[in-house]
Amino acid sequence: xxDDDRFEDDVRDVLRDLARDPVPPSLVARVTGIPDxxxxxxxxxxxxxxxxxQWSTALVALVVLALVAGAFVLRGTGxxxxxxxxxxxxxxxxxxxxTPPLTVPPSVVAPTTSPTLTAPPTAAPGVAVxxxxxxxxxxxxxxxxxxVLGSTACSSARCAVIAHTLDAGRTWSRIAAPATxxxxxxxxxxxxxxxxxxxxxxxGWAYGPDLWATHDGGxxxxxxxxxxxxxxxxxxxxxxxxxxxxxxxxxxxxPAAFGIASTPATADGWTSPPVFLPVGAGPVPQVQLVxxxxxxxxxxxxxxxxxxxxxxxxxxxxxxxxxADSAGPAVLAAWSSTGLLADCDLGxxxxxxxxxxxxxxxxxxxxxxxxxxxxxxxxxxITTPDGTTIVVAxxxxxxxxxxxxxxxxxxxxxxxxxxxxxxxxxxGFTTQTQGVVVVSTGLGMSYLLMTRDGGHTWVAVTFSCxxxxxxxxxxx
Amino acid sequence: MHDxxxxxxxxxxxxxxxxxxxxAAAFADLVGGPALDRAYHYAALMLGDREAAEDATHDAALTxxxxxxxxxxxxxxxxxxxxxxxxxxxxxRRMQRRQAPGIDAQTALIDxxxxxxxxxxxxxxxxxxxRAIRGLSHDQCEVIVLRFYLDLTVDQIAARTGARAGTxxxxxxxxxxxxxxxxxxxxAGGPPR
Numbered sequence: 001x002x003d004d005d006r007f008e009d010d011v012r013d014v015l016r017d018l019a020r021d022p023v024p025p026s027l028v029a030r031v032t033g034i035p036d037x038x039x040x041x042x043x044x045x046x047x048x049x050x051x052x053x054q055w056s057t058a059l060v061a062l063v064v065l066a067l068v069a070g071a072f073v074l075r076g077t078g079x080x081x082x083x084x085x086x087x088x089x090x091x092x093x094x095x096x097x098x099t100p101p102l103t104v105p106p107s108v109v110a111p112t113t114s115p116t117l118t119a120p121p122t123a124a125p126g127v128a129v130x131x132x133x134x135x136x137x138x139x140x141x142x143x144x145x146x147x148v149l150g151s152t153a154c155s156s157a158r159c160a161v162i163a164h165t166l167d168a169g170r171t172w173s174r175i176a177a178p179a180t181x182x183x184x185x186x187x188x189x190x191x192x193x194x195x196x197x198x199x200x201x202x203x204g205w206a207y208g209p210d211l212w213a214t215h216d217g218g219x220x221x222x223x224x225x226x227x228x229x230x231x232x233x234x235x236x237x238x239x240x241x242x243x244x245x246x247x248x249x250x251x252x253x254x255p256a257a258f259g260i261a262s263t264p265a266t267a268d269g270w271t272s273p274p275v276f277l278p279v280g281a282g283p284v285p286q287v288q289l290v291x292x293x294x295x296x297x298x299x300x301x302x303x304x305x306x307x308x309x310x311x312x313x314x315x316x317x318x319x320x321x322x323x324a325d326s327a328g329p330a331v332l333a334a335w336s337s338t339g340l341l342a343d344c345d346l347g348x349x350x351x352x353x354x355x356x357x358x359x360x361x362x363x364x365x366x367x368x369x370x371x372x373x374x375x376x377x378x379x380x381x382i383t384t385p386d387g388t389t390i391v392v393a394x395x396x397x398x399x400x401x402x403x404x405x406x407x408x409x410x411x412x413x414x415x416x417x418x419x420x421x422x423x424x425x426x427x428g429f430t431t432q433t434q435g436v437v438v439v440s441t442g443l444g445m446s447y448l449l450m451t452r453d454g455g456h457t458w459v460a461v462t463f464s465c466x467x468x469x470x471x472x473x474x475x476x
Numbered sequence: 477m478h479d480x481x482x483x484x485x486x487x488x489x490x491x492x493x494x495x496x497x498x499x500a501a502a503f504a505d506l507v508g509g510p511a512l513d514r515a516y517h518y519a520a521l522m523l524g525d526r527e528a529a530e531d532a533t534h535d536a537a538l539t540x541x542x543x544x545x546x547x548x549x550x551x552x553x554x555x556x557x558x559x560x561x562x563x564x565x566x567x568x569r570r571m572q573r574r575q576a577p578g579i580d581a582q583t584a585l586i587d588x589x590x591x592x593x594x595x596x597x598x599x600x601x602x603x604x605x606x607r608a609i610r611g612l613s614h615d616q617c618e619v620i621v622l623r624f625y626l627d628l629t630v631d632q633i634a635a636r637t638g639a640r641a642g643t644x645x646x647x648x649x650x651x652x653x654x655x656x657x658x659x660x661x662x663x664a665g666g667p668p669r
Binding site for chain 2: 004007008010011012013014015016017018019021023024026027028030031032034035036142143200201202242243244293294337
């Protein structure tokens, strides 16, 4: 045996040592259950191995569709049927050019299903997003596939509409949505949904305060009974999914406390561990749930940080969050199962000291303060893809709300979006470079902003752009 | 007939039929067997993180199911599925580019509770080799794992990665050279990669 042979054997041994842990049972269940949950394989007649004639026919059809649709978009200068985002008024955001509205073909309009609500038509994939679509919440299950929960006008409220992309937000089509209303705040309404999350291509949820689920990529939705795992009336407040498991935080009415529930993403098997966070003494209780892989954190803020819970090795237990004695609120972000970042508004209810960042490298056991302070008066959200690029949404003294970003771990900051008096929701990164945030004005208008350069620039996404058409998103 | 082919024979018969349930059962048999074990460990070695490996394997399996109609020869399922997985891992590793790539530091810890005097040198050498593999580029790590963990031939690696056989040979050569150099540098007291 030569030295080279021995060296190669060493490499083999090392690789086998590294790969000796068994396949997780959860993965076996997820993978072998795919045929039960997926719509099924694509018909062989469209496969690459299929007859060439059918491929060429499909190609010709696509080209014709693209030409017709492109001509429609490029020619269209007519007025929109409903309200559309104004290209002015939001400084710092690159807004899309308006595109003409597209009507939903009657053939795909489904009957309404709710006796008390005139729900919008349930649409088949490939249908254009309504022109008056107002985004409310966004989720991406991969760099290319994402969903946006939004609303459109219906009989008496804003009804849920879901937009779906398979090309990282460049084109969108409307898919089926829960037959319910969309809220702007999950705390006060007694029904409807306010946010959306997907764990993977198939399994997703719309929630706040109700809970709806899909296990077929959004083709069908069903409402879940929250009282079944909360033990009584409850409202779903926050929900995140990762590593094949979904977790949610709910507010139980009696006794008033926040609880947690978890389920395998592929099923509706919600169970609630005996971990409860009694509401604080302040008037505005709220919680934030952060999940990274199999690690997670829940923080309750009621004017100031109250308490929290932590997910370690699949189990939730109570946890003392950062800045618990700082007389101010905090928001969290995680970039790994151990890397955690907290933006704390120190002393806002005693002696204000401003916004400060704290970082943990051990999953929230200990924190270290980063200097200098964050140049904001209050922070509404924070995200980081790696602990070095950090984006914070908030406002300064006498200044409108804006996004600021640091690209050196919090040492220096610059304003990247300054849209005015708005609310930021679902600020987050999908990849190192691709991120999202929903911006809502007080006038019922909202926008989805996306960054594709790691947070340096943010561009408003247009939704009324069907696959096959040229849209402004494609050039961004 | 090889053992693997004998195992696949009843599966192949089911795939040959157009019945949806048989097709689903065939897929579950194929993806849930030894192919899943190798796929998960390939992803774990490439991504260096068990959770990322689990998600990547699931995503590849879902893609495989959606494209199951393209598979003409179920006996070639693992090679076909492996190509999908290679691409999923490439995409995911591109996403985690700025994080420490490949070979999880936790999984890399060889049991050193009671190394014993004769094993100390061996453990040190294996630790150094682990660090050296972690330092490889994605393309080099890919060919090393495919060649020395999955025991694929150069032609099989070429088919799985879409590279030419000559390119695979070249990558293997330079990857092994890089590993040698890293080991030698550590032995000489240089900084670990």
